[in-house]
Amino acid sequence: MATPQAAMPKGKLVVRNIGLLLSGDLDRPILDADTIVAVDGRIAAIGKAKDLDTGNATTVIDAKGTALAPGLIDSHVHPVFGDWTPRQNQLNWIDSFLHGGVTTMISAGEVHLPGRPRDVVGVKALAITAQRAFEAFRPSGVKVLAGAPVLEQGMVEEDFKELAAAGVKLLGEVGLGSVKAGDEAKRMVAWARKYGIQSTIHTGGPSIPGSGLIDKDVVLEADADVIGHINGGHTALPLDQILALCEKSRRAIEIVHNGNESAALYALRIAGQTGQLARVILGTDSPAGSGVQPLGILRMIAMLSSLGDVPAELAFCFATGNTARIRQLDCGLIEPGRAADFVFMDRAQHSAGRDLLDSVRKGDLPGIGMAVIDGVVRVGRSRNTPPADRVPEVVES
Numbered sequence: 300m301a302t303p304q305a306a307m308p309k310g311k312l313v314v315r316n317i318g319l320l321l322s323g324d325l326d327r328p329i330l331d332a333d334t335i336v337a338v339d340g341r342i343a344a345i346g347k348a349k350d351l352d353t354g355n356a357t358t359v360i361d362a363k364g365t366a367l368a369p370g371l372i373d374s375h376v377h378p379v380f381g382d383w384t385p386r387q388n389q390l391n392w393i394d395s396f397l398h399g400g401v402t403t404m405i406s407a408g409e410v411h412l413p414g415r416p417r418d419v420v421g422v423k424a425l426a427i428t429a430q431r432a433f434e435a436f437r438p439s440g441v442k443v444l445a446g447a448p449v450l451e452q453g454m455v456e457e458d459f460k461e462l463a464a465a466g467v468k469l470l471g472e473v474g475l476g477s478v479k480a481g482d483e484a485k486r487m488v489a490w491a492r493k494y495g496i497q498s499t500i501h502t503g504g505p506s507i508p509g510s511g512l513i514d515k516d517v518v519l520e521a522d523a524d525v526i527g528h529i530n531g532g533h534t535a536l537p538l539d540q541i542l543a544l545c546e547k548s549r550r551a552i553e554i555v556h557n558g559n560e561s562a563a564l565y566a567l568r569i570a571g572q573t574g575q576l577a578r579v580i581l582g583t584d585s586p587a588g589s590g591v592q593p594l595g596i597l598r599m600i601a602m603l604s605s606l607g608d609v610p611a612e613l614a615f616c617f618a619t620g621n622t623a624r625i626r627q628l629d630c631g632l633i634e635p636g637r638a639a640d641f642v643f644m645d646r647a648q649h650s651a652g653r654d655l656l657d658s659v660r661k662g663d664l665p666g667i668g669m670a671v672i673d674g675v676v677r678v679g680r681s682r683n684t685p686p687a688d689r690v691p692e693v694v695e696s
């Protein structure tokens with residue numbers, strides 16, 4: 300993961316009085332614990348307060364009975380540089396996502412850069428620069444894994460070797476550049492994989508003028524690690540093609556906010572019926588033509604839970620543990636050794652739901668009360684979500 304060890308904060312964080320502990324793990328989504336201890340930015344222990352060593356803490360958070368989940372991961376964003384997007388000419392959009400519970404973002408290509416280079420040397424230079432820039436600069440503490448080159452014709456195996464050696468770990472969405480044919484994409488995806496670079500493919504109709512159609516045959520042939528926005532971005536493939544992708548591929552099923560919601564629910568249903576919920580991951584696919592959605596991941600969780608008939612505690616796993624495992628991240632799960640990235644939530648005021656999980660299951664968004672990244676409190680009560688019933692508090696620092 301892109302965390303330079305030197306940047307890891309020192310100290311001991313104790314979080315107590317957790318009312319509901321969501322693990323991010325589909326097999327065991329709720330943990331029987333009320334306390335987490337983190338040391339130097341990593342989870343050290345999880346359990347009941349009386350059983351843990353909570354002394355000598357540098358920071359103590361009283362969760363006040365609220366729910367704690369792993370910080371949310373947006374599997375599909377299109378950053379450019381810093382906390383600015385030219386797509387909707389907006390500043391501080393990443394900070395706004397933190398207020399939506401997102402603590403890690405994964406670039407699917409820095410495609411909105413004005414004048415984005417399309418020659419091979421330029422593509423590589425941009426990817427390496429973006430990787431370096433976001434490793435060195437985390438807007439409001441959010442981890443942005445960027446430097447995701449878009450495949451262009453003329454790239455050879457040596458280019459992937461060179462990118463990997465330079466620290467590039469991701470490909471931008473296959474299909475957004477000049478490589479759109481299955482056989483060509485397959486060759487490059489395989490080179491990327493050989494050197495440890497993970498790949499995502501655009502799925503569906505063109506997103507904006509300049510991008511193209513990628514149908515199920517191209518997706519299956521290219522065999523990228525992530526079936527990017529299986530529900531289209533926005534234009535989805537016909538449902539029989541989405542079914543084929545769920546059945547014939549083993550790769551991640553990524554569902555995005557800026558896609559077709561009907562197709563999203565279809566893909567989720569197929570994944571559920573075939574026992575493949577562990578493949579489901581969530582992204583916003585923003586900034587995009589339809590905007591920038593700070594609450595996009597929460598909205599997806601509430602939408603998939605309420606309309607897709609999935610228990611809320613499982614829907615949270617789609618945006619935490621599933622993504623962490625598929626993307627090989629060190630966050631996203633509440634277990635010892637993982638990054639201490641947390642989001643605190645409670646039922647929004649006046650929700651018809653009886654508690655947090657019931658409110659999400661009924662389609663309401665939770666209220667966020669705090670977000671922690673690498674064991675450090677980054678933000679208190681969210682300025683973007685509806686206000687929560689209860690809000691955690693730093694009681695010792």
Ligand SMILES: [Zn+2]
Pocket residue numbers: 472501502506527528532
């Ligand atoms: Zn796309």
